[in-house]
Amino acid sequence: MSEINTAAPAAQNGEAKPAKKKISLSFIQPSGAITLGNYLGALKNWVAIQDSGEFNCLYAVADLHALTVRQDPKNLRQQIYQGLAVLLAAGIDPEKSIVFQQSHVHQHAELAWILNCYTMFGELSRMTQFKDKSAKYADNINAGLFTYPALMAADILLYQTDYVPVGQDQKQHLEIARDIANRFNGIYGKTFTEPEPYITKAGARIMSLAEPTKKMSKSDPNKNAIITIMDTDAEIIKKFKRAVTDSGSEVRMGEGKDGINNLINIYSAVTGKSVEEIEREFEGKGYGDFKMACGEVVADTVRPIREKVTDYMNNKDYIDEVCKKGAFMASRFAQRTLEKTYKKVGLVLPKAD
């Protein structure tokens, strides 16, 4: 795709115009190794949306959001590149989608300021992510952490986004983005598209290998509990061998059998096989065999991505080039929305020379 479809509304002469493609947008935080859950629940789906050809897609690394918790600058730089490398390695194609770094499109921070003025203290206070993070980083409850959703709303609304594919944990942030858009449109007339959530199911259900009632989370201090896409084959196999299961032995979904249910879900998400097919395939075999099989299919899925991430990380010039082109395309569109917003609220735009 050469640019976002910005076609003007159909001409007056009644000529048929091709339908305008919907816009799908999602960002990832540059916060270290991405888990199998993130891959299956988000990235894999982003690639499918891109490849469907039905959407104009934008994917970015939310580097400004990362600053809401204290970062080591050197480490952050590396994580930003890694986030971009992961997007590309997972199959996001810069020829089809716009790929960029949030901070390269200055309109994000600018629209976020405006939206901050239309976002209420009360609604921000209710955000569960804010509550969780302020408990976790009690010595750094900064204003950015609090207004994080206004920046995320800016990310979305700048591009008149129709769909935002995110995991369940971001649903509340998406709802507030819709509320902000709706409030603004109510005051000034239609300015922003109200985005629809596109909550993905599979990955939202990938649980910890050590405590299968808990979600697989990249911040889990127990590294045996999570699979990341940078894990080696041997590490993956070992982690699956150690995965916690109940005292049963049959490879069958069942009430309270959280460990085996999780492994069956993972196997299903990775291979595309249904639960019934899997149960049939492993009939008469024990947990040991199944864990081994899970390790192998996951290693086969992760390996090519890991290898590509490594290649991209050795070719940062390429990543820089992708981002430069992506930011150029994104900012042309973003600028239109920003100017429209500035005008609506009554700011006087600088006069052209």
Ligand code: TRP
């Ligand atoms: N908050 C999202 C997360 O932590 C990342 C994000 C930032 C995002 N801006 C976005 C996701 C816009 C979707 C759309 O995962």
